[in-house]
Amino acid sequence: MARLVMKFGGTSVANIERIRNVARHVKREIDEGHEVAVVVSAMSGKTNELVGWVNEANKHYDPREYDAVVASGEQVTSGLLAIVLQEMGIPARSWQGWQIPIETNDAHGSARIARIDGARVIEGFGRREVAVVAGFQGVDPLSGRVSTLGRGGSDTSAVAVAAALHADRCDIYTDVDGVYTTDPRIVPKARRLDRIAFEEMLEMASLGAKVLQVRSVEMAMVHGVQTFVRSSFDDPANPRPGTLICNEEDIVEEQVVTGIAFSKDEAQITLRKVADKPGVAAAIFQPLAQANINVDMIIQVASDDSTTDITFTVPTAEFDRARAILEKAKDEIGFSTLQASTDVVKISAIGVGMRSHTGVAADAFRALARKGINIRAITTSEIKFSVLIDAAYTELAVRTLHSLYGLDKA
Amino acid sequence: MARLVMKFGGTSVANIERIRNVARHVKREIDEGHEVAVVVSAMSGKTNELVGWVNEANKHYDPREYDAVVASGEQVTSGLLAIVLQEMGIPARSWQGWQIPIETNDAHGSARIARIDGARVIEGFGRREVAVVAGFQGVDPLSGRVSTLGRGGSDTSAVAVAAALHADRCDIYTDVDGVYTTDPRIVPKARRLDRIAFEEMLEMASLGAKVLQVRSVEMAMVHGVQTFVRSSFDDPANPRPGTLICNEEDIVEEQVVTGIAFSKDEAQITLRKVADKPGVAAAIFQPLAQANINVDMIIQVASDDSTTDITFTVPTAEFDRARAILEKAKDEIGFSTLQASTDVVKISAIGVGMRSHTGVAADAFRALARKGINIRAITTSEIKFSVLIDAAYTELAVRTLHSLYGLDKA
Numbered sequence: 011m012a013r014l015v016m017k018f019g020g021t022s023v024a025n026i027e028r029i030r031n032v033a034r035h036v037k038r039e040i041d042e043g044h045e046v047a048v049v050v051s052a053m054s055g056k057t058n059e060l061v062g063w064v065n066e067a068n069k070h071y072d073p074r075e076y077d078a079v080v081a082s083g084e085q086v087t088s089g090l091l092a093i094v095l096q097e098m099g100i101p102a103r104s105w106q107g108w109q110i111p112i113e114t115n116d117a118h119g120s121a122r123i124a125r126i127d128g129a130r131v132i133e134g135f136g137r138r139e140v141a142v143v144a145g146f147q148g149v150d151p152l153s154g155r156v157s158t159l160g161r162g163g164s165d166t167s168a169v170a171v172a173a174a175l176h177a178d179r180c181d182i183y184t185d186v187d188g189v190y191t192t193d194p195r196i197v198p199k200a201r202r203l204d205r206i207a208f209e210e211m212l213e214m215a216s217l218g219a220k221v222l223q224v225r226s227v228e229m230a231m232v233h234g235v236q237t238f239v240r241s242s243f244d245d246p247a248n249p250r251p252g253t254l255i256c257n258e259e260d261i262v263e264e265q266v267v268t269g270i271a272f273s274k275d276e277a278q279i280t281l282r283k284v285a286d287k288p289g290v291a292a293a294i295f296q297p298l299a300q301a302n303i304n305v306d307m308i309i310q311v312a313s314d315d316s317t318t319d320i321t322f323t324v325p326t327a328e329f330d331r332a333r334a335i336l337e338k339a340k341d342e343i344g345f346s347t348l349q350a351s352t353d354v355v356k357i358s359a360i361g362v363g364m365r366s367h368t369g370v371a372a373d374a375f376r377a378l379a380r381k382g383i384n385i386r387a388i389t390t391s392e393i394k395f396s397v398l399i400d401a402a403y404t405e406l407a408v409r410t411l412h413s414l415y416g417l418d419k420a
Numbered sequence: 421m422a423r424l425v426m427k428f429g430g431t432s433v434a435n436i437e438r439i440r441n442v443a444r445h446v447k448r449e450i451d452e453g454h455e456v457a458v459v460v461s462a463m464s465g466k467t468n469e470l471v472g473w474v475n476e477a478n479k480h481y482d483p484r485e486y487d488a489v490v491a492s493g494e495q496v497t498s499g500l501l502a503i504v505l506q507e508m509g510i511p512a513r514s515w516q517g518w519q520i521p522i523e524t525n526d527a528h529g530s531a532r533i534a535r536i537d538g539a540r541v542i543e544g545f546g547r548r549e550v551a552v553v554a555g556f557q558g559v560d561p562l563s564g565r566v567s568t569l570g571r572g573g574s575d576t577s578a579v580a581v582a583a584a585l586h587a588d589r590c591d592i593y594t595d596v597d598g599v600y601t602t603d604p605r606i607v608p609k610a611r612r613l614d615r616i617a618f619e620e621m622l623e624m625a626s627l628g629a630k631v632l633q634v635r636s637v638e639m640a641m642v643h644g645v646q647t648f649v650r651s652s653f654d655d656p657a658n659p660r661p662g663t664l665i666c667n668e669e670d671i672v673e674e675q676v677v678t679g680i681a682f683s684k685d686e687a688q689i690t691l692r693k694v695a696d697k698p699g700v701a702a703a704i705f706q707p708l709a710q711a712n713i714n715v716d717m718i719i720q721v722a723s724d725d726s727t728t729d730i731t732f733t734v735p736t737a738e739f740d741r742a743r744a745i746l747e748k749a750k751d752e753i754g755f756s757t758l759q760a761s762t763d764v765v766k767i768s769a770i771g772v773g774m775r776s777h778t779g780v781a782a783d784a785f786r787a788l789a790r791k792g793i794n795i796r797a798i799t800t801s802e803i804k805f806s807v808l809i810d811a812a813y814t815e816l817a818v819r820t821l822h823s824l825y826g827l828d829k830a
Contacts, residue, residue, distance in 0.1 A: 026477050063496070063500055064499075064500065067439065067503040068503045068504060072502065072513075075502045075503045075506075075513070076503075078498070078502075078516070081495075082492035085492045086470065086473070086489050089486070090474065090485075090489060092485045093478045093481045093486075094478060096482055096485075097478035097480075103482075103484070104485055106488070106566075109565070154519055
């Protein structure tokens with residue numbers, strides 16, 4: 011007997027027929043004698059509907075009220091799944107965030123889970139009762155108000171509940187059957203991974219792979235929650251195992267590179283002829299930091315005179331704000347022109363094997379150059395490197411690297 | 421300065437534009453210096469959508485889960501109205517039933533309010549904050565689970581909140597501008613009443629008038645909450661006062677009959693040739709009571725032999741169940757045939773003036789007979805009488821009585 015958390019996203023609970031299918035997955039685990047907590051998202055489309063109303067009511071909404079409204083979607087699906095499970099003869103009850111409670115801080119709209127009291131859910135296991143937990147939501151214990159964790163927060167709910175219940179496993183059911191070496195829509199030869207290390211998954215998610223929320227991976231890593239990504243559309247009687255996210259030590263056959271991620275959510279800004287003197291970097295990046303704009307890749311190229319060119323990237327959504335801030339600070343920074351490009355893509359190769367292998371990135375630079383792909387910027391860290399290139403070369407670059415590191419299907 | 425509760429139903433909060441209109445009504449009262457708690461229903465259609473999902477999930481649903489699902493509709497509108505009020509510069513916050521708390525018993529799906537702690541809402545008034553309360557819902561304090569009060573329960577929420585807050589007034593905003601002498605769709609000469617006594621309103625609601633929930637009127641009567649029924653579609657800057665529901669003593673010019681109600685939700689059952697012996701009534705009505713079937717009008721006509729005919733009515737929705745129960749107990753009861761009719765209507769005249777006037781019902785019987793309307797059954801009580809007639813005569817009978825008692829518009 012094991013203790014499991016199973017998480018189902020919006021497309022898996024989009025209507026009652028799909029909720030019945032979810033219940034069949036739960037029944038399979040119950041029939042095998044496991045204790046099960048299920049975490050559910052809102053029916054797909056519902057959260058958007060609710061957010062739409064909030065924005066129509068007032069663009070500058072009170073985030074506490076936003077949370078009260080938007081959390082209702084998960085409340086509905088948790089009740090409905092409990093009802094369907096009961097119909098199958100499986101004792102079940104729904105739990106809203108405040109009922110467990112799932113305590114968060116007061117950062118409404120993107121709250122962080124502080125503490126989960128699993129006692130009452132575990133009591134329910136003693137009665138063979140499935141706990142159906144509304145994902146994405148919690149409660150601020152000081153104000154007693156409902157909070158939400160931000161988009162995709164149900165993944166985080168699931169991992170946090172798994173940690174609180176000391177679950178043996180957290181299964182994240184999605185509309186794909188696992189984590190792939192890269193997006194199969196771009197590279198048909200992409201392979202599903204049997205296992206991927208927490209650190210790798212964290213980089214994959216941060217660098218553009220949409221399969222899991224970054225924060226849920228962080229939490230799984232910190233608490234050592236064995237997490238599977240698997241398909242809710244598999245036959246409930248005979249599902250595939252999916253991809254296990256686990257400790258590096260549990261991966262036997264290690265590749266140097268495990269996956270290729272890419273993100274079009276990047277905009278490049280280059281400041282020309284910046285005075286090459288101390289304090290100039292601060293003049294550029296402090297106002298951006300104060301405006302909560304996340305600066306990613308930074309490169310600095312010295313010119314022959316006493317000036318330098320500085321290039322960096324910001325999220326596309328922040329591009330207009332970033333440019334306005336820099337133009338305003340132009341005199342203080344002292345650059346000649348600001349050049350910008352939103353038509354770029356960041357391509358990243360990730361693998362814990364890079365720690366023990368050298369020259370991995372250099373191979374990539376050579377392979378990309380051979381295809382005539384110009385690299386605009388590079389960043390590297392211990393287990394990944396990223397290159398910024400023209401968006402037009404996305405498919406070519408991803409396929410080139412995927413093949414270069416031996417990730418293509420046999 | 422007064423303390424007010426304002427209640428808005430589903431059609432009044434059906435979309436953001438209408439919620440803005442509700443906020444204008446609230447603003448008017450705030451501008452006059454009043455303390456305001458608003459109680460809201462779900463957007464019209466939303467509760468039906470949620471109930472539909474529950475029934476699709478499992479016709480024999482767990483009422484605790486039904487409540488968890490269905491209560492979400494009011495949660496949404498309370499948050500949205502708070503946001504819209506804030507946009508108008510009016511401090512406001514939403515309150516879910518469990519947050520106040522509005523404590524109920526554990527009769528999920530049709531729970532009764534046991535206790536409301538108004539302290540935190542009143543604290544909010546001290547900060548000039550409008551309390552936007554999700555109607556229809558509460559919490560069972562023992563289990564900590566969300567409960568709902570049954571259809572139309574938001575009226576009851578509003579009156580109960582008004583009682584708990586010791587409000588000076590409870591304004592129920594609806595899609596009509598008050599309580600009428602009868603349904604204006606049937607009788608164009610129907611008049612809006614300025615005032616109606618609690619007892620009269622209670623009978624009107626029980627006997628078919630749909631303007632207010634029966635339970636909310638009971639509660640208003642018990643706690644002496646002055647309640648207005650008025651229109652949410654009036655100009656928020658210049659609304660009409662509506663109808664005041666108040667103590668009998670506060671009504672100066674009293675009519676003998678205040679209103680005519682009618683209900684098509686009646687089915688007639690006649691058992692022929694029942695043995696006229698002690699215990700036979702128990703044999704008929706006990707099994708119906710045990711099945712929670714509400715028997716209303718009962719008449720017994722002795723035949724010339726030692727048998728009797730017994731006629732009574734049950735709610736249309738319970739008709740099939742009632743018939744099945746009686747057919748099953750046929751031998752025990754000992755009747756010859758069961759005759760039934762669902763094509764009947766109960767028409768009632770209500771007025772506290774009946775207490776001090778005699779012959780009121782007799783006038784009606786004569787007037788109906790003159791129009792050739794056959795009366796199938798009669799019941800009377802201190803302040804009302806009801807007749808059961810063929811449904812085809814509904815309009816004729818209602819108009820006849822409306823005119824007879826001088827209720828037609830001048």
